[in-house]
Structures are given as structure tokens and as C-alpha cells.
Amino acid sequence: MQERDASMSTGIAPVFMFGFERSGTTLLTMMVGAHPEIAVPFSVTGLWYRYARQVESGQPALVNGGIEALIDRIVAEERIQLWDTRLSRDDVLAVLAGTTFADVVRAFHLAYAAKCGKPYWANMDIGTLDHMDVPNRWFPDAKFIHIVRDGRDVALSNQTMPYGPGNLSEVAVAWERRLFLNLNMAAMIDPARYLVIRYEDLILRAEATLQQLCAFIGVAYAPAMLTYPDQVDGRVPSEKRWLWPALASAPDASKVGQWKAQMSRTERDLFENLAGTMLERLGYETLGIRRGGLSVHALELCHFLDRGHRLKRFGAKLGIRRLTKLERAARHGG
Structure with a gap:
């Protein structure tokens, strides 16, 4: 397949939204x-990038069979x-304007x-955090919206999940590491094409933040955007709804700054030792002092031993499986 600009004129540039896991991407x-x-x-959680690698490597099963x-x-x-x-082949072919993989996307x-029944589209994929260069190559006029959240709240939220970094x-x-790499990639493109919004602003100042976002995209703000719980x-x-139990409700201010009540001082110190530079770069509150006491080192060692969910996997071999917070809530219906 050839490669060329597939953005075409559709009124607004293609929009790619992304963020680290549990940073408000679904909201x-x-x-x-x-x-x-x-x-x-x-x-689609990285699907387009997976197929792009396969197509670009010339895998016969994808290339020789033709675009259909x-x-x-x-x-x-x-x-x-x-x-x-649901989409059919005919639905896609009806609007296909070229033969590149970007045209397919x-x-x-x-x-x-x-x-x-809408004229414009936007894409959401956490994979874009790591692969923003790919849609930037596909669509040279694409706009990127990166939603960030206080990493300490991200860590707490990830601990409720049955998968992902634990x-x-x-x-x-x-x-x-991943935010650092993405922000460095962003520095290489036109600033008018890259917007960072904070999860905290989306929760606490939803209307103003969405107005800013709409102006960036190039559409008028619509109050209907705040009626999302109805949809x-x-x-x-x-089968996926249990992963976001708060999604059917209006923005909840209690989701902001949970680390202040739920993290111990040792956990705060450890997180700041490991990622304090990024917290400061994004303007988040920090303790300001990097601490390396015995309790911090002991906790870091425990986390090292549990890296990749080792203890969870070991327990599973023994027939022991501890449900995560979200799994327990889903099982008990709330």
C-alpha cells in the first residue's frame, strides 16, 4: 500500500485523543x-497501529488479499x-477515497x-500516547488531544483494575516515561495541533474545558456534551460498563486528589521519588522533598518483587485469586 496524506477536506482536521490508562480517556x-x-x-486499543505494522511489513495475508x-x-x-x-465492508468502501492504510482508517x-448521522469524527486510543508519530504521518494536519491526570490518582485507579500495570x-x-516521550514528540509538531487538557479541569470546570477543546478542534461548543451520562x-x-462505574453520573469532584486521603506518606514519597519531575512539569502539587527513608526503600523492594503481577500469578497457581475492587463491585452489583 502507498502512503500519502489521507486527511482530505472534511471541514475539520482528523482528531486523535489519548492518555495514559485510567486518566479519563473514556470520560x-x-x-x-x-x-x-x-x-x-x-x-480500539492499539488496533490501528497493530495493523499498520503488519501492512507496512508486507505481510502476505494482509497485502495480497487486496483492500477488501x-x-x-x-x-x-x-x-x-x-x-x-455495526459496520459492513460496503459501509467502509462507500467512503473509501484511496488505497493507503491511512485511507482505510x-x-x-x-x-x-x-x-x-454526524459529519465529523474523532479517534480515542491510549495507544496514540506511544505512537503519535504514526497518525501524524498519516494525517499531516491532524490534531492531538492529550488528557493527563495526577499520576498518583492514576496509580490508585490502576490498582482497582484486573489488568495493566498494578x-x-x-x-x-x-x-x-510514556508522558515524557509523548510530550517530547509533541514539541516537534506545530503547537496549534496539540492540546493538553487535565482530567481535573474536565471534572471541576467541565464546561470551560470543553469550550477550550471545541475551539481547538474547530467546532462550536455544544451543551449536549454534558449530557453524556444519558448515552x-x-x-x-x-460487558465493559463495569470498568467505569462512575461514567453514568455527572462529573464527580471526589475523583480529584484522592491520593491525599488514600496514599500513605511512604507511598507519596515513593511516587514522587520515581515521577516527581513529571508531576512538577504538569503543574501538580508535590511535597517538594525527595525522601529515601527505610520505609520508602522497603516499599519499592516489595513492588519490585511483585513486578508484572508476579505475586498474583503465583497465587493463581495455588488456586488463590484475589478480586480487584472493580471486580468485587461488579460481582455484587455496585
Whole structure:
């Protein structure tokens, strides 16, 4: 497949939204997708980048079968099947304007937008945090919206999940490293094409933050964006809804700064030792003093021993499985 600019003229530039896990990406998806002119499908979690690598490496199963066979394979993907409206090969072909993989990506989003009765589309994928260079190459006029959240609250939220980086040290290291790399990539593109918004602002100053976001995209702000809870049942797959129990409610201020009540001083010190530079770069409150006491080193050692969920996997081999907070809540219906 050839590679060229596939953005074409659709009124606004393609929009790619992303953030670190548990930073408010799904909330942002719901809010932007509630705009009457912008369609945002459920995140495909790196699917486009996985296929791009395969296509660009010339895998025969993807290249030799032609573009229709490629579309058929993508349509059948589980993450595409989770979208709230089903697409067929014909839906995608009807809006396909070229033969590059970027054209295919654009066509899937245009087909989804058409099914939603909307003229514009935006993409949400946490994978863009690490692969922003790819859509930037596909769509030279693309705009990027990076949602960030206090890394300490990110770490607490990740601990409620059955997958992903589990302990505080792993989250701190990954959070600082991945955000550092993305912000450095952002420094290489036109500042008018890259916007950082804070989860905390989206919660505490939702309307003003969404107005800023809409101005960046190039559309008028729509109050309907704050009615997103009414659309949760229709847009979020029922089997995934338990992962975001607060999504069906209005923005909850108690979600901001939870680390202040839920983290011990040792945990705060350890996180700041590992990721304090990024906290400060993003303007978050810090203790300001890097501490390295015995308790901090002991906790870091425990986290090292549990790296990659080692203890959880060991327990599973013994027939012991401890449910996460979200799993327990889902099992008990709340």
C-alpha cells in the first residue's frame, strides 16, 4: 500500500485523543462523542497501529488479499464489533477515497460517523500516547488531544483494575516515561495541533474545558456534551460498563486528589521519588522533598518483587485469586 496524506477536506482536521490508562480517556470519549457533530467510536486499543505494522511489513495475508480482504478482517475484529453501530465492508468502501492504510482508517471513522448521522469524527486510543508519530504521518494536519491526570490518582485507579500495570512503582515509572516521550514528540509538531487538557479541569470546570477543546478542534461548543451520562447504555458495551462505574453520573469532584486521603506518606514519597519531575512539569502539587527513608526503600523492594503481577500469578497457581475492587463491585452489583 502507498502512503500519502489521507486527511482530505472534511471541514475539520482528523482528531486523535489519548492518555495514559485510567486518566479519563473514556470520560473524554463520552463527552466529545455527545457533541451533535462529532462521532467518537469506542477505543480500539492499539488496533490501528497493530495493523499498520503488519501492512507496512508486507505481510502476505494482509497485502495480497487486496483492500477488501483487509477491510473484512478489520470489520471482524472484536474491538470493532464492540462499536455501538455495526459496520459492513460496503459501509467502509462507500467512503473509501484511496488505497493507503491511512485511507482505510479514515474510511472506518467516516463510515461510523455516517451511521451516527454526524459529519465529523474523532479517534480515542491510549495507544496514540506511544505512537503519535504514526497518525501524524498519516494525517499531516491532524490534531492531538492529550488528557493527563495526577499520576498518583492514576496509580490508585490502576490498582482497582484486573489488568495493566498494578503496583504504584510500576505505574509511576511507566507514567513518567510514556508522558515524557509523548510530550517530547509533541514539541516537534506545530503547537496549534496539540492540546493538553487535565482530567481535573474536565471534572471541576467541565464546561470551560470543553469550550477550550471545541475551539481547538474547530467546532462550536455544544451543551449536549454534558449530557453524556444519558448515552452510556447505548454507547458503552454492556460487558465493559463495569470498568467505569462512575461514567453514568455527572462529573464527580471526589475523583480529584484522592491520593491525599488514600496514599500513605511512604507511598507519596515513593511516587514522587520515581515521577516527581513529571508531576512538577504538569503543574501538580508535590511535597517538594525527595525522601529515601527505610520505609520508602522497603516499599519499592516489595513492588519490585511483585513486578508484572508476579505475586498474583503465583497465587493463581495455588488456586488463590484475589478480586480487584472493580471486580468485587461488579460481582455484587455496585
